[in-house]
Amino acid sequence: MGFIQNTQVVLASRPVTDIDPKTTFRKQTVSLSDELGPNEVLVKVLFVSLDPAMRGWMRDVRSYIRPVRIDEVMRSSDVAQVIKSNSPDYKFGDIVRVTCGWQEYAILTPSEDMVKIKTFPGVSPSTYLGVLGPTGLTAYFGITDIGEIAKKGGPNCTVVVSGAAGATGSVAAQIAKHVYGCRVIGIAGSDDKCDYLTKELGLDVALNYKSKTFFKELCVATPKLIDIFYDNTGGDILDGCLRRIAFKGRIVVCGAISTYNEAVPKGPAYYSALITQRARMEGFIVFDYAKQYGKAIEDMSKWIKEGKLKSRETIVHGIENAPDALVKLFNGDNTGKMLVKVADEETRSML
Ligand SMILES: NC(=O)c1ccc[n+]([C@@H]2O[C@H](COP(=O)([O-])OP(=O)(O)OC[C@H]3O[C@@H](n4cnc5c(N)ncnc54)[C@H](OP(=O)(O)O)[C@@H]3O)[C@@H](O)[C@H]2O)c1
Known part of the structure; x- marks a missing residue:
C-alpha cells in the first residue's frame, strides 16, 4: 500500500x-x-x-x-x-x-x-x-429540440446566438449554419471573436455586444426579424433580441451568464414581445437528454469529419x-x- x-x-x-x-x-x-x-x-x-x-x-x-x-x-x-x-x-x-x-x-x-x-x-x-462533451451536447439538444430548428431551418430562417464564440454557442451556431442552412448571426464580446465567428466558423454576421451601437447593428442584421434566438447570456442582449423576435419565434434559454454574478438579477424588460408575437421562450438542462447522448455524439462526430463543426x-x-x-x-x-x-x-x- x-x-x-x-x-x-x-x-x-x-x-x-x-x-x-x-x-x-x-x-x-x-x-x-x-x-x-x-x-x-x-x-x-x-x-x-x-x-x-x-x-x-x-x-x-x-x-x-x-x-x-x-x-x-x-x-x-x-x-x-x-x-x-x-x-x-x-x-x-x-x-x-x-x-x-x-x-x-x-x-x-x-x-x-x-x-x-x-x-x-x-x-x-x-x-x-468540449464539442463532444456536455457543452457540445447542450448546444445539440438546445438548438434541435428546444429550438425545433428542423421545423424552421433553411436560408429563410434567421438564427441569433449569444455567447457565440464560447463552447456552447459556437457549436449551436455552426449546427444552425452548416447543418440546417440558416442565416446565422453570432454575438460576442470582442472584435477578434467576431472575426473568428465569420472568418473561421463561417457565420453570416458577427456583432460585438460591447459596441455602443449594438442594438442598431442587430436591427440591420435582422431585416426579417429573429426566428430562433439561442441565448447564453440573458441581460441586455436578451432584451435586444426580444425586441426583434419574429411571429411564432423561439427563444432557447440555455444560459444567462450576464446575470450569474448579480446578487439580485433583473428580469427582461421586453418580455411582453412573447405575447404580441405569440413567441415561446423555454429553458432546459442538458442532463435531461442523457439517454440520447449516444446518437448526438454520433451525429456531431460525423459533422466534425465533414468539416461542419470546428x-x-x-x-x-x-x-x-x-x-x-x-x-x-x-x-x-x-x-x-x-x-x-x-x-x-x-x-x-x-x-
Ligand atoms: N442549460 C444547460 O444545460 C447548459 C449547459 C452548459 C452551459 N449552459 C450555459 O451556456 C452558457 C455558455 O456556457 P459555456 O460553458 O459554453 O461558456 P462559454 O460561452 O465558453 O464562456 C462564457 C462566455 O460568456 C461570455 N460572457 C461573460 N460575461 C458576459 C456578459 N456579461 N454578457 C455577455 N456575455 C458574457 C464571455 O464571452 P464574450 O467575450 O463573448 O463576452 C465568455 O467567454 C452559460 O450561460 C451556461 O450557463 C447551459
Missing part, C-alpha cells in the same frame, strides 16, 4: 457577487491511500471543465443540482485516466468522463456518471469535455489555477471551451 499526494481546491466561502478567487476557494493537499475497496477505481485527472454553471452551484439555493458544500472539493466534469482498478469493468489506462471535481486524483465506485470514452489518435481526450479550446495549466481560470471565463478570456489541464496520461502503471 502507498500514499499519493493529492492537491485539491475546495469551496471556502460563497460569493455574493463577483468571485474573488482568493477568498472563494482554498487549495489543500491531502494524502490518498492507493488501497482500493471492492469495485473501486483510482483515477488521475487529466482535464477539468470550467463552466459558468459553477457560479450557480456555489449558491445555497434550490436548483437542478445540490449546492457545493463549504470545504467540499469544487464540483466539475473531468476527463480522467484509470490508474488502478478493482472493478471488472475498468483497467489501467481507460479514459473516463466523470464528475470528480478540482483535484488531481480520486477513488471512485463506477456509476452511471462515469462514462468510458473511446480515444482516437490525434483527438485529445479534452474533446469529450472547435477551439482555451487551456490553463495546473489545478491550483482553476479559481483564476473560472474568473477568466466570466471575463470572456476564452474562445471555445475553457479547460484546466491537470496532468498528462500515464503510459505505464507506477503503482
